[in-house]
Amino acid sequence: MSANQNKKEDWIKHDESSMSKFFRARFLKADGSLKSGRISSSIWPGIKKVWNFVASNKQWTVLDFIQNARWNFPQVVSGFRTEILEQVRSIHISGMEDVCLWCPSSVGVFTIKSAWEVSRRRSAMLGWSFLVCQSAIQPRQAVFGWRWIRNKLAVDENLKRRGIPLLSRCDLCGKAKESKTHLFYECRFAVSLWNLFCQCFGVLWPNFVGDVQLISWWKLQAKSVSFKVVWNKGFVLIPVFIWMERNSRRYEVVYVSEHFCFARIKNEIHSQTQAHSGVAVSTEDLVCARRFGFRLLTTEIGRA
Incomplete structure (x- = not known):
């Protein structure tokens, strides 16, 4: 300046x-x-x-x-x-x-x-920036999404890489050392949340273990789902609530189940999207809207 x-x-x-x-x-x-x-x-x-x-x-x-x-x-x-x-x-x-x-x-x-x-120096537009910088999510959640993709979170693996000696164990499953890949992709708790979210859209979770594959697949699925805004929210909200549950168990010794945590995600989506203008094209889309708790401004059901 x-x-x-x-x-x-x-x-x-x-x-x-x-x-x-x-x-x-x-x-x-x-x-x-x-x-x-x-x-x-x-x-x-x-x-x-x-x-x-x-x-x-x-x-x-x-x-x-x-x-x-x-x-x-x-x-x-x-x-x-x-x-x-x-x-x-x-x-x-x-x-x-x-x-x-x-x-x-x-x-x-x-x-x-x-x-x-x-x-000013201009950098190339990142392929995942629109998934993180959404007007539909809170700024603090967008900042977390950026840190998550950039691997800047204080997971045990990163702390040890910085020279901090510690014994590492995943607080969500207790079966492996904590790393970004395990915490957000391989842990039973994380896999369950990804599955529950995808099931609401009738999409099968393919069990990814890396950001590149996840981003490409998430963008591809966004083209076919009816409620694109809600779908893109899940890209950030699921890691946010995984991290919140991890911190709650580690520092407050408070545990909740995967289904209770997913209910919190749905409440977060419902509080931000109480009315959705997407067009429901099938009965499955109406079921999806009901699962997330928002009403449709347009409910045209496509004929088979």
């Missing part, structure tokens, strides 16, 4: 405000170039750093084509362009000053937002 603020300060050399005049007198020569040497100022290094960036993203309206108060265009071969240039030459050049435009903006006005959009 500070770098983009420096770009703003660099740009105001074209403005006529009192602050702009101060900056021009402090940092610029008479010809508009930066002063050489060292200037005692906390923002001077930042202005020098972004000077070339701002210069490369600005342009004057017509100053490059005016010489000695007359139009001066380069030679062109296209007859269409020649005709346009002849029409431009007929325009009288007034004594008005030229206007400097900021190229990244559609209106030519510099903003810190536009400078940030040009200078």
Whole structure:
């Protein structure tokens, strides 16, 4: 943000405000170039750093084509362009000053937002981002989903990898060491939750053991289910409640069954989606809606 603020300060050399005049007198020569040497100022290094960036993203309206108060265009071969240039030459050049435009903006006005959009590093869109960053789930749940996919949770396997010695045991089944793969894919408790959720949609859970397979399969199934929003919620809510139950057993010594935990997931979905606008196309879809406890705004049953 500070770098983009420096770009703003660099740009105001074209403005006529009192602050702009101060900056021009402090940092610029008479010809508009930066002063050489060292200037005692906390923002001077930042202005020098972004000077070339701002210069490369600005342009004057017509100053490059005016010489000695007359139009001066380069030679062109296209007859269409020649005709346009002849029409431009007929325009009288007034004594008005030229206007400097900021190229990244559609209106030519510099903003810190536009400078940030040009200078920031853009990463490729992740294939699972829309499953995690959903408007239908709470922000804290979306953050958990990101940490889960990125393997940033404090499972025993990750803690030992960081050099913390400890004895590891899965708190949900007590039959294996705790790792991300076991806790969310292989543990009997987790497999039961995935199965219960998929059964509500009439989908068979294929017992995945990795994120890549799960993401590809989940996105593919989302194209065929009628209640896509509810289906995508399950991608994050099931790991959330697995983790909550794990922490409850480890730190509070409070245990609940898989079916009771799944009832909590359904209550969470019901509290967020009390009315759903999806079109029920079969009796199974009506049963699915009833299992999750939301009513349909459209209940058209497709004929066989």
